Amino acid sequence: MALGQGLEDSSISQAIKDVDWLIPLLQSIHIVTIGVVFVSSLMIALRVMGTMRVDEPFVTVWRRFAPWMWYGLCVMVVTGVLLVLGEPVREFTALSFWLKMSLLAVAVLATFVFGRTFGPGGTAHGGADRAAYAGGGAGVAEFSAGAKLAAAAIMLVWLAIIFLGRAIAYDVEVWGGLSLHT
């Protein structure tokens, strides 16, 4: 963990640590943004499952929530990077941190692919969906079981990411002998 210690001693890390209120402020912004990103993703997933906003075409729901998801994620990356710079050893020695980063990559990639497939530019579902609405919106084109499963899986990954985020503060308690602290 030489990198962690090196970062810990760096001037940017010191600068973040020197301001007492900066880390709680960054964590608060991070949590508020979790609310925006998680619920935006949840709205899209619930629309795919057919339990919410079925009065709107899927592309409308996607256009309403996807930007909040992506821009929210940008805010979370910025606050997250600053938090890591503020306490690099704490983060790098937590198994939860590395699991969280891995799952974050999975969630972002899966959401991107999902959007490419079913979103405004996609053909997989959009065509049938638009046709249904063109016919007066009476019928809602049902998503395939695979698409529903994918949406549910993405939500499960977000859940795991949120849990792992909080678990960074409790690495030994959560992982016992597997924790990198030991």
Next chain:
Amino acid sequence: MSLVSVVQSIQDSGVAEWMRTSVKAMPIVESIHVLAAATVFGTIFIVDLRLLGFPNLRRPFTRVSDELLKLTWGAFFTALVTGALMFAANANTYYGNTAFRFKMLALVFAGLNMAMFQLVTFRTVGNWNTDVRPPSAARLAGVLSILVWVTVIFFARWIGFTKGYQFEAPPTDVNFSF
């Protein structure tokens, strides 16, 4: 019985003792609390934005709010239960903690704002449910709601950083099971 002794008896309760001694209880309860709080804020934020006319006024306000209601209250109830467990574990510390007191005050304000909207402003919803800009009282309620809930989250996160108070952490040299 004074409030202080009530707080003390909460701290001495069996469930509080369990929260303090179980190694995994605190991280799990805290994670659920964060998730529930995020869901409360995220769902309320959608309704607040609709009051402000975002993304548009076409979708009826009541349709936006009704479909999220169960999710918001379910998440709020979950946050309440997990929050109560966290409070119980260190009741004396929370009770004397300024950030915690401000958070509770902000929660009361959020409730008053919601009650005011529901009991007064919402009565005329028939006039502005669809395609009409909500009245200024409704838009104000939306703005206040966003500000107050962000404030709640900020004070909540601040509790953990309050100097001068010792939160009781579970011992780390015990076996890792419930």
